[in-house]
Amino acid sequence: MQNDLMWVTMRDVCRHFGRGLLLLVAFSLTHTASAQQAEPMSPSVVLVLKLVSSTHVKPTTGIVISDDGLVLVPAEFAAGEGEVIVLDGGTDILSNGRPAQVHALTADGDLAVLLAKGLKRPGITLSENVQEIANVKHLEAFPPAEYIAKGAQPLWLPLDIEAGVTPSVSSKTPLPYVSGAIIDDCGYLAGVSLSSGPQSLETTKGPGLLFTDALKPIFEQLQIVVPSSSCVVSAPLE
Numbered sequence: 001m002q003n004d005l006m007w008v009t010m011r012d013v014c015r016h017f018g019r020g021l022l023l024l025v026a027f028s029l030t031h032t033a034s035a036q037q038a039e040p041m042s043p044s045v046v047l048v049l050k051l052v053s054s055t056h057v058k059p060t061t062g063i064v065i066s067d068d069g070l071v072l073v074p075a076e077f078a079a080g081e082g083e084v085i086v087l088d089g090g091t092d093i094l095s096n097g098r099p100a101q102v103h104a105l106t107a108d109g110d111l112a113v114l115l116a117k118g119l120k121r122p123g124i125t126l127s128e129n130v131q132e133i134a135n136v137k138h139l140e141a142f143p144p145a146e147y148i149a150k151g152a153q154p155l156w157l158p159l160d161i162e163a164g165v166t167p168s169v170s171s172k173t174p175l176p177y178v179s180g181a182i183i184d185d186c187g188y189l190a191g192v193s194l195s196s197g198p199q200s201l202e203t204t205k206g207p208g209l210l211f212t213d214a215l216k217p218i219f220e221q222l223q224i225v226v227p228s229s230s231c232v233v234s235a236p237l238e
Helices: 002-006 010-017 019-036 146-151 212-221
Strands: 045-053 054-067 071-072 083-087 096-103 111-114 139-143 155-159 180-184 189-194 209-210
Touching: 045 071, 045 180, 054 146, 083 111, 083 180, 139 189, 189 212, 209 212
Parallel strands: none
Antiparallel strands: 045 054, 045 083, 054 071, 071 111, 083 096, 096 111, 139 155, 139 180, 180 189, 189 209
8 A cells, every 4th residue: 555655646746736836847847948958968867856845846866777767866865755756858747747766775875766657768878988088078967946946957067087996077177066967978877976965056065976887886786787888989080
């Protein structure tokens, strides 16, 4: 019975939280999506919403890791009360919102995997050559809630990755304190940016970073198969 109750319909959400709230969120997302069209966002990077109360919607960035609707999010976001919805494209939550429940948690408790039934987004591929300088990386993430409400576009920020035993983001391109996906030139997942507590566009406090070498054992522990590949970028013709 408890599991059945976790799979709410959009009609249930409307009745519980009020249609006015959903329309307000949809209005904000319309502006966000319009701005997003100019940016090359990966189809595997999705907006995830938690309906915390009748007046509070908490957003985060999810990464689709399986064609079966598995979505990687910060564990802190998945914890606690509130219905979780993965937005499957579009701006109409009633049509494109996919209710989700926690499928698994990582051993360290930093990440959660959601299962969103009916999600029609491709699972992402892991990047095998994160540290290659020629392979450009960038952050894809949704901004904090107050910016989404004002119609801000999703973040798409170029990054310099410093090579080493453990790859790291160069101090020349500091990250805002948000959760998101670090994507390479081929659209493969090079890393995950993790924040806890209130997110911020300030760069004075860096988020936690997990690159491919750390993500692979996590997926193995969760028994989730995420394909990997090297990103080969052709040199520009002279």
